[in-house]
Amino acid sequence: MPIELNINGDTITLEIDPRTPLLDVLRDRQRLTGAKAVCREGFCGACTVHVDGQPVPSCLRPVGMLQGCRIVTVEGLAPSGTLNRVQQAFIDHDVVQCGMCFPGMVMTLTEFLDREPSPSRDQIKTALVGNICRCTGYERIIDAVLSMQTEAAK
Amino acid sequence: MDACHFRCAEGQAFEKGHFEREQTRTCALFDKTGAAESIDCSLFISGAAKMTAQNGFGQILSPLSVDEALAAMAHGAVPIAGATWVMRAPLRHEPLPGQLLSLSGLNDLHDLTIDTKCASLGAMTTHDKLAVALAPHADLSGLAAAAGNSANPGIRRVATLGGNIATSAFAASDLAPALLAADATVILATASGQKALPMETFLASRAGLGHGGLILRVEIPRSPRNAAHARLPMRKAGDYPCAIVSISVSVLAGMIADIRIAVGAVEPTARRWTALEDRLIGTAYDPARAEAEARKLTDGFTAREAIDAPGWYRLSVLPVLLRRAFLKLQAGV
Numbered sequence: 001m002p003i004e005l006n007i008n009g010d011t012i013t014l015e016i017d018p019r020t021p022l023l024d025v026l027r028d029r030q031r032l033t034g035a036k037a038v039c040r041e042g043f044c045g046a047c048t049v050h051v052d053g054q055p056v057p058s059c060l061r062p063v064g065m066l067q068g069c070r071i072v073t074v075e076g077l078a079p080s081g082t083l084n085r086v087q088q089a090f091i092d093h094d095v096v097q098c099g100m101c102f103p104g105m106v107m108t109l110t111e112f113l114d115r116e117p118s119p120s121r122d123q124i125k126t127a128l129v130g131n132i133c134r135c136t137g138y139e140r141i142i143d144a145v146l147s148m149q150t151e152a153a154k
Numbered sequence: 155m156d157a158c159h160f161r162c163a164e165g166q167a168f169e170k171g172h173f174e175r176e177q178t179r180t181c182a183l184f185d186k187t188g189a190a191e192s193i194d195c196s197l198f199i200s201g202a203a204k205m206t207a208q209n210g211f212g213q214i215l216s217p218l219s220v221d222e223a224l225a226a227m228a229h230g231a232v233p234i235a236g237a238t239w240v241m242r243a244p245l246r247h248e249p250l251p252g253q254l255l256s257l258s259g260l261n262d263l264h265d266l267t268i269d270t271k272c273a274s275l276g277a278m279t280t281h282d283k284l285a286v287a288l289a290p291h292a293d294l295s296g297l298a299a300a301a302g303n304s305a306n307p308g309i310r311r312v313a314t315l316g317g318n319i320a321t322s323a324f325a326a327s328d329l330a331p332a333l334l335a336a337d338a339t340v341i342l343a344t345a346s347g348q349k350a351l352p353m354e355t356f357l358a359s360r361a362g363l364g365h366g367g368l369i370l371r372v373e374i375p376r377s378p379r380n381a382a383h384a385r386l387p388m389r390k391a392g393d394y395p396c397a398i399v400s401i402s403v404s405v406l407a408g409m410i411a412d413i414r415i416a417v418g419a420v421e422p423t424a425r426r427w428t429a430l431e432d433r434l435i436g437t438a439y440d441p442a443r444a445e446a447e448a449r450k451l452t453d454g455f456t457a458r459e460a461i462d463a464p465g466w467y468r469l470s471v472l473p474v475l476l477r478r479a480f481l482k483l484q485a486g487v
Contacts, residue, residue, distance in 0.1 A: 017211040019250050021241060041242050042309050043392070057308045060241040064214035065234075065256050108307070129392035130306030 003063055007032070008076025018064020023047045025063050026073060034074035034103040045131030048104035049073045055108045057130075074103035077110060085148060086110050093144035097135035105131045109145060118149055214254045220262070220343045223255060223368055228345065231255040233368060235278055235317035238309055239324065263316065263370060268294075273374040277316025281329075282307070284315060292486065293336070294374065296381030296400050300332035303385060306392040316369040322361040322423070325458060326394040330357060331418030332383050334426055335400035336374045342367040357423050379404045379412075382482040384475040385419075388462055395419050396463035399427075399475040405439045405487040415476070420457050420468045429454055430476075439487055441480035448473035 002013045007030060014029060023040075026032040026049070035058050036046035042057040049058045050072040078084040083091070086109045096102050105128065112119070112127040119127070124142050133141065215231055217223040227233060232251040234240050235258075243250050257263055263278040266287055273294055275284065285302030288294040304310060304318075304327075318329045319340070333353045340356040342349045344367045351359070353372075381402040387393035398418035404411040415431050418424035433447045452472055457465030 018214040019212045019241075019254060041245055042238055043306065045306070045308060048308060054311050055308055056312050060236075060238045060309075060312065062214060062234075062237055062241060062254070064254075065237065065258065126391070127307065129390075130308045132392075 004067055005063060005071060006069065007071045008073060014063070016063065019062045020064075021059050022049065022051075022061040022063050022066060022071065023058040026058060032073045032075050036100050036103065038100060043130070043132070044101070045104040045108060045128075046101055048107040048131065050107060050111060053111065055111045074106055077106065084110060086113065086145070089144040089148050090141070093140055093147060095137065095140050095144050097133075097137050101131055101133045101135075102141075105133070105141060113145070113148070119145070121146065212250060212252045212254065214256050216256045216259050218259055220260060220368060220370070223257065223260065224343060224345055226253070226255050227366075227368065233257055233320075235314035236280065236309075236312040237317075238313045239317060239321045257316075257368075265371070269376070271376055273376060275315055275372045275374070277314060277369040277371055279315045281305075281310035281313050281315075281318070285310070291376075293377055293379045293381055293402065296383040296402060297329070297332040297336055297374070299383035300328035300385075300398075300400065303383075303391070304328040305394070315372060319356070319372070320360060320369055325422050325460075326396075326398075326419040327424065328383070328385060328395065328398060328418065330424035331398050331400040331416035332381075333372060333374075334416035334424055335381060335383075335402040335414045337402070337414060339373045341370045341373060343370050344368075354426065357425075377404070380483045380487055382479040384479040384482070386471050386475060394462065397468045397471050397475055398424075399472060399479050401476070401479045401483075403439070403483065403487065408439055410434050410437055410439055417455065417472065420455050420465075420472065422458055427451070427454075439480070439484070441477045441484060444480050445473045445477035448476045 002015055003018055004011060004013050005025070007026070012030065014025065016025065023035055023037055026035050027037060035049055037059065038044045038046040040059045042060045045057065047058045048055045051061065051066065051069050078087070086106045090096055090102060090106065108127060108131050116123060121142055124145050215226055217226060223233065231253040232240065233255045240250065240254065257278060260278070263276045265274065265276040266279050266283065267274045268287065268291065273288070281301040281304055285298050288298035288301065301310070305313065315329060318327050319333065321327070338353040340351045340353060342351065348370070349367065379402050383398070383400045385395035385398045387395045397420050400416045400418070401413060403413040413431050413434055415427040416424055417427050429451050430448055433451065434444060437443065452469045455469060457468040459465045
C-alpha cells in the first residue's frame with residue numbers, strides 16, 4: 001500500500017517500507033540532499049527538517065508515521081531561487097565551511113527565530129545544542145544570527 | 155468473533171482486523187481477548203498490502219484503542235511512541251522489529267493534567283511538553299529539568315515519557331531517576347485490566363513485561379516539596395549524562411524532614427539512594443554536608459563501565475552532583 005507524504009508542499013506517493021527513515025526518502029528517493037546523513041542517531045542535527053513546523057531529526061522519523069504531516073526541508077524554506085533570512089545571513093557572514101551542518105542549523109534557527117525574534121547569545125547557543133559543527137564554526141554562526149537583529153533594527 | 159479494526163501505516167483501514175506475522179502471508183485474525191487464528195491474508199487484505207508482505211516490508215500498525223494495541227502486542231507487534239530508540243536499532247546491530255505499533259492515535263495517552271492532588275502525565279507526552287508543563291511547580295521541577303535537558307531539542311520534541319521509561323536497555327534516562335524521586339506510579343494496561351506499579355517496581359520488572367503491558371500514564375502525588383535534578387553529560391549540553399542525581403525534599407525550619415534521592419546512569423537501572431536518605435533525614439539542609447555524607451556511601455553502587463565513562467568516574471562525581479542538586483534548591487527551602 002502506498003505511503004503518501006507532503007514534502008515542501010508537494011504530495012508524493014511511495015511504495016516503500018513504512019519503517020524507512022524520512023532522511024533516506026528525502027535523499028535517495030526525492031534527491032533532496034540538503035538534509036545530511038551523518039550520525040543517524042539524532043545527535044548531530046545535520047538531518048534536521050521541519051515536521052508540522054517543528055525541527056526534528058529526519059533520521060529517526062519512520063515515514064509510516066508521517067502521513068498527514070507537513071514536511072519542509074531546507075530546499076523548501078523559501079521560493080525556488082531565493083533564500084530565507086537565515087540562509088542569507090549565513091552567506092553574508094561567510095558562515096559556511098564544509099557544508100555538512102549548515103542546512104540543519106538553518107532549519108533549527110529558522111524555527112527558533114520565529115519563536116524568539118531577539119535572542120541573546122546564550123539563547124542561540126542553547127537552541128543549537130543539537131546541531132554539531134565539525135568545523136567548529138559556531139561563533140561566526142552565532143554572530144550571523146545576532147547580526148540579523150542589528151539589520152532589522154536599522 | 156469481534157474483530158479488531160486497524161489502520162495500517164500505509165493508511166488503509168480494514169473492516170476485519172488483521173496483521174501480517176513475521177512478514178509471511180499468514181495473518182492472524184483475533185478478537186479482543188487476544189485469541190487468534192491463522193488465516194490466509196488474501197482473504198482480508200488488498201493486493202497492494204499483499205505485495206507489501208511479499209516484498210518483505212515491515213508494517214506500522216495504528217490501533218484505534220488500547221484493546222486493539224494490546225491484542226496486536228500479544229501477537230508480537232512492538233509499540234512505538236517517538237520511535238527514537240527503535241530507529242537506532244541498526245546502529246546497535248539489531249534488526250528493526252517487523253511490526254511496529256504506533257501509539258499516536260491513542261488520544262488518552264496524550265493527556266496531561268496537573269491539579270492540586272495529582273499530576274497525570276500521558277505516556278505519549280513528549281519531553282519538551284513535559285518540561286514546559288511541569289516547570290512552574292516546585293515539587294515537579296526536578297522532573298521538568300530532567301525532561302528539559304535530556305538529549306537535545308530535536309529529540310525532546312519527539313521522544314516521549316512512555317517510550318523513555320519503557321526502554322530498559324537505556325541506562326542514561328533522565329526521566330527515570332526524576333520519577334523515582336517524585337514517587338511516581340506507572341499505570342499500565344494489561345489483558346487483565348489496568349495495573350498501577352510504583353516506579354521502582356516498574357523499573358525492576360519492565361524488561362520482563364514483554365508484550366504484557368502498555369504504559370498509559372504516570373501519576374505523581376502532589377506535595378509541598380522542592381525538587382531538583384543534577385546531571386553530568388560529557389559535553390555541556392546535548393548529550394547523555396554519565397551520572398544523574400534527582401532529589402525531592404521537604405525542609406522544615408532548615409532541617410530535612412523527608413528526602414528522596416535517586417541516582418541514574420550509574421548502574422544499568424536508576425534507583426533510590428536510600429542509605430543516603432536515611433543519613434540525611436533529620437539533619438540540617440547543608441549542601442556541603444550532604445556531599446560529604448554521599449562520599450562515604452558511594453560503595454553501595456556497582457557502577458557500569460561504558461564508552462562514555464568508566465565506573466569509577468561515575469561514582470566519583472555522584473557526591474558533587476548531589477551537592478549541585480542541593481544548591482539549586484538552597485534559595486527556596
